Every structure is written in structure tokens, then in C-alpha cells.
């Protein structure tokens with residue numbers, strides 16, 4: 001973690017421009033009380049910094065920077081380019097984004113710009129340059145924050161400017177050769193053959209299904225354009241403000257799939273992420289754990305910053321559930337448990353006007369005489385107590401492979417079943433492994449897999465030859481590899497791999513499927529062979545024959561009655577499993593039990609379905625994080641010092657229902673990880 005940042009920073013977005021000057025004094029006093037040491041400033045301040053095309057106003061920001069510095073608070077300074085001011089879009093309506101059905105998205109909300117707009121870029125870079133020149137050596141400056149959640153509302157723009165940029169991107173991808181584009185896009189189908197790049201458009205609303213490879217390339221292009229917006233600002237900052245790290249906040253969470261963050265990560269000096277729970281989901285902590293592990297994957301295993309989450313309710317879901325007592329502390333510490341080195345929130349003070357006025361903040365509308373505020377102060381104390389773990393990171397022997405391109409491909413239209421969801425198997429296997437105390441890394445298929453004893457390959461619909469070979473090599477070398485249905489189906493161009501499914505993994509798995517047999521809505525089948533009695537499956541089945549694999553479990557009924565549902569094959573030093581149906585949670589748990597036993601993988605002490613346990617490993621010490629999501633106390637066999645309470649733990653730690661604990665473990669040289 002860059003040294004300019006406080007260890008295990010605590011704070012959030014600070015939008016002083018929404019408040020009269022009198023509030024600012026109080027803000028700093030209360031930030032002091034709450035132990036805030038890092039704030040993100042200026043995210044939506046463009047119209048304040050550049051009120052007209054030819055005037056700049058930095059006085060208020062100078063005052064903020066100086067005042068925060070005097071209060072001992074560091075600043076993550078935004079480049080303020082996230083939301084263009086009305087004067088700019090009024091002058092240049094051609095920079096407004098357009099949806100796939102041709103509707104312009106107008107100003108009045110935020111992020112009303114086309115990511116490919118040269119006008120936007122010119123003005124954004126002027127602002128970024130002005131800020132860098134003014135603040136590059138300000139003592140409060142700890143981090144640069146480019147834009148905000150790039151692509152949150154404008155990830156895909158279908159305007160004419162974007163169309164031209166898409167063609168430029170395609171010319172590069174296909175080496176100026178339109179025949180290559182025709183091949184890749186399979187345009188022999190439906191008379192789609194192009195005679196010149198000039199004829200190519202984004203996949204705008206069409207009479208029926210748009211060409212899938214056109215859609216896929218447009219998703220790649222759109223992600224690249226957004227990343228480019230980051231890169232050009234970053235380069236300005238590196239030039240004018242060398243030594244100050246640059247980030248932009250990702251949105252690694254369930255519903256966000258437009259940006260290929262596993263490729264973006266390497267462009268950032270430090271990865272930061274925003275995470276919001278879906279309030280309607282009771283078991284949101286599982287999605288949180290998965291997303292946090294994926295965020296660490298984007299950061300190549302290094303610690304990262306939790307740039308935003310919420311103290312309580314948000315405003316943008318249909319029903320915005322408030323967090324219950326203790327929930328914020330558990331959520332925050334869970335991010336730290338999975339590698340976050342900062343706990344920041346949106347936002348410091350709950351707004352009194354604007355679309356987000358019902359969004360919680362560190363300082364609620366009701367003020368400081370509230371349970372919410374007391375929990376904020378308590379969280380800050382907890383973070384101080386566990387600060388020594390900053391800089392360490394989880395190191396695991398199990399990997400779940402995740403690929404945004406496979407996600408895009410998997411969710412395209414015209415597939416065998418709309419019930420196949422890309423994140424579904426990944427999250428469920430991650431859940432089952434975590435429940436058994438197996439720490440999991442969520443990584444790109446191009447990652448070096450040699451350190452993993454267990455490699456889970458969920459729904460890798462689209463896979464390159466290279467990645468498929470690396471997965472097979474991991475099994476050969478001794479790993480247990482588990483592939484789930486609708487994997488290995490197509491290549492990078494979304495062309496089916498012929499000869500039987502699951503194309504790219506057929507040889508590795510020793511199976512050959514001649515027909516996909518998706519189930520109907522609500523249809524379930526029983527699967528026999530995973531422990532005592534049957535388990536239930538839905539969504540998927542296959543007409544699968546064994547070509548070297550053994551059947552572990554079999555469909556009893558349904559379209560694949562009597563056929564294998566789970567298979568296993570010994571490969572070199574390792575094994576390769578295939579799961580040809582969507583097992584329910586019980587089935588997944590039983591499968592995972594067998595995998596864990598087969599691999600002999602290390603299990604963290606005390607973990608269970610509702611007791612989340614992770615270990616962060618540093619240079620000279622390691623810390624066991626325990627988060628008890630359940631209604632019963634948890635007992636964890638461990639030796640060491642529990643940092644939240646300061647208590648010595650000799651053999652057994654009791655974590656109360658809803659409680660958290662962090663133990664610096666006593667380890668002998670023997671069982672200490674290298």
C-alpha cells in the first residue's frame with residue numbers, strides 16, 4: 001500500500017459544497033471524534049471548480065485542503081471529471097450519451113457524457129491538469145481519484161461518435177482487414193457480410209437478435225474506452241504529480257459486469273472498490289465475500305481500498321433496508337478480512353437535498369445522538385485495534401476462475417436457457433468452500449495457477465485455447481480441477497467448439513456431450529451419488545457420455561435420466577471433475593466436501609455456514625479474522641491475541657452472535673505459512 005495513505009484508513013466521500021460554511025467547522029470536529037483520517041474530496045465538483053467555460057474557482061477547495069490538513073486528515077482528491085457541468089453539455093450536446101434504441105440521455109442526473117467524446121476528454125483533461133498543477137504538492141494529498149465509477153451509468157454509448165470510435169477499434173483489432181471481421185463475426189449468417197468498415201455500427205436496436213460477436217466486441221470496446229478515460233487522466237497525474245498514487249473506484253459487486261476489472265487492475269497504482277449489498281438478499285454477506293475476493297483478484301492479490309460502502313440504507317433500490325445493529329461493523333470488517341486496507345463510505349454527511357438524501361452517511365440526519373453514530377465511532381475503534389494487519393493479504397490454495405469476457409459471452413441472448421447465470425455457480429462454490437474453511441482467491445484464467453491445489457472453473461462459457469490449456473496443465477501437475485456446465489463452449493469469437501460439448505474441456509474431463517438438455521422453469525430432478533440420499537438439481541442437464549471419466553452422480557429422472565450428472569477423471573498427478581447440472585446448496589456442499597477431502601487442502605479453524613473465517617498473512621505475523629453472521633456464539637480453536645478486545649486466547653476463542661474478532665495468531669515455525 002502506498003505510504004502516502006494512512007494504515008487501514010477510515011473515512012469517506014466528503015461533499016462540503018453541499019453545505020454552508022458553518023457546517024465545515026463542525027465536520028472537522030466530528031471527523032476528529034470519529035477518527036476519520038482519509039476523505040475523498042471533489043468527486044462531483046466540476047461545476048464548482050469551473051463555474052463557466054472561462055472561469056476557475058479553487059478558493060473553496062484550497063480552504064478545504066488546508067482545513068483538512070490542519071485537522072490531520074488526508075485527502076483522496078478527485079479529478080472531478082465524473083459529471084460534466086450543464087454549461088458544457090449545453091454548448092456541446094453532441095457529447096451526450098445515446099442508448100441502444102437511440103434515446104439521448106440528458107443532463108440533470110450525473111455522468112451525462114459519451115465515453116468516446118473528444119469534447120468531453122479535452123475538457124476533462126484541462127480540469128485534471130489544473131487540479132494536478134494546483135495540488136500536486138499539497139501536504140494533505142494522499143491519493144488521486146480519477147473520475148468516479150467509470151461506466152456506472154454510461155458504460156455503453158451507441159451515438160455516432162461512439163460508432164466511429166468503435167470502427168477505429170475494430171480496424172485495429174482486425175488489422176484493417178474487413179474479411180477478418182467477417183470471419184470473426186460469422187457474417188455469412190443472415191446476410192450480414194460487410195464490404196467496408198464504414199458500414200459497421202454498434203449493436204443498436206435491431207428487428208431481432210443482433211450478431212453475438214458484434215455485441216461481444218462492442219462490450220470489449222466499451223470497456224476499453226472507459227479504461228482509456230482513466231489512463232489519459234492517470235498519465236497527466238503521473239507527469240505533474242509524480243509519486244502520488246492514482247486510483248479509480250471499481251464497482252465489483254453482483255450486478256456490475258460492464259467493465260473488465262481483471263484487466264483494468266494492472267493500470268491502477270492501487271485498486272479501490274465500491275461495494276453495496278442488495279438489501280433484499282438475506283445472505284448478502286456471501287456476495288460481499290465473493291466480491292471482496294474478486295476485488296483482490298483485480299489487485300493481483302495485493303491489498304486494496306474499500307472506497308465506498310454504506311453505513312446503513314442506500315436510496316437506489318426499490319426497498320432500502322436499513323442495516324441492523326452490528327451489521328455495518330461486520331460488513332466493514334469482512335472487507336478487511338478479504339484484503340481491504342481502508343474502510344471508506346459514501347458519504348460523510350447524509351445529504352439534505354438531491355437524489356441521495358435518503359442514503360445513509362457516517363453522520364446521519366438525526367445527528368450524533370444516534371445508535372448509527374455510536375456504531376461509526378465503535379467501528380473506527382475496531383479498525384484502530386486491528387490496524388497492524390494492514391499490508392498483509394490472504395494467501396489461499398483454492399482458486400475460482402473468473403473472466404468478464406466469459407460473463408459477457410454467457411449472458412448474450414439466444415442461448416439454451418435464460419436461467420444460466422454467470423456468477424451463480426462461482427458464488428455458490430465459493431460459498432460452500434468458505435463454509436468449510438477453505439480460503440478462496442477469485443482470479444482471471446490467465447493467472448499462474450501453479451500454487452493452487454483446487455481450481456474451480458464455473459460457467460467458463462467462452463475460453464481461449466491458451467486458458468483452456470493452462471487449466472488442463474494445472475490438473476496434470478496435481479491440482480483438482482472442477483468445471484461446471486456451459487463451460488468451454490465457444491472460442492474468443494463466440495464460435496462453437498465442434499465435436500461435442502464442453503468443447504475446450506472435453507479431453508481434460510473425459511466426457512462428451514452430444515446435446516444440451518436445459519430444464520424448464522421450476523423443473524427439478526433428483527441426483528444420486530453425492531452421499532446418502534439424493535440431492536436436487538435444476539436448470540441444466542446434458543446428454544453426456546463417458547470417455548475416460550467415471551460417473552460420480554447420476555440423474556434420476558428428467559431429460560438426462562440415468563445419465564451422469566457429476567463425473568471425475570484422474571489426469572496426470574491430479575483430477576478433473578465435471579458438474580453437468582445445477583446442484584442445489586446441499587448438493588454443492590456435498591460435492592465440495594469430497595473435493596476438500598481429495599485435495600487435503602488446509603481448512604481455517606472454526607469456519608461454518610454463518611461463521612466467516614479468513615487469514616491475512618504478513619511478513620512476520622498472520623491474523624485470523626472471524627465474522628459471526630449467525631444467531632449463536634461461535635467457538636474457534638486458535639492461540640494468540642484477540643485484537644478487538646485485547647484478550648489473550650489460549651486454544652479457544654468465543655465470538656458472540658453477530659460479533660467480530662481478529663486474532664494475531666501464535667504460530668510455531670512449523671505450521672506458520674511461508
Ligand code: GAL
Pocket residue numbers: 148149152274276308314315346356359
Ligand atoms: C456510488 C457512487 C456514489 C453514490 C453511491 C450511493 O455509485 O459512486 O457517488 O452515488 O453510489 O450508493
Ligand code: ZN
Pocket residue numbers: 096097098114115116117157158159160161162163
Ligand atoms: Zn457515444
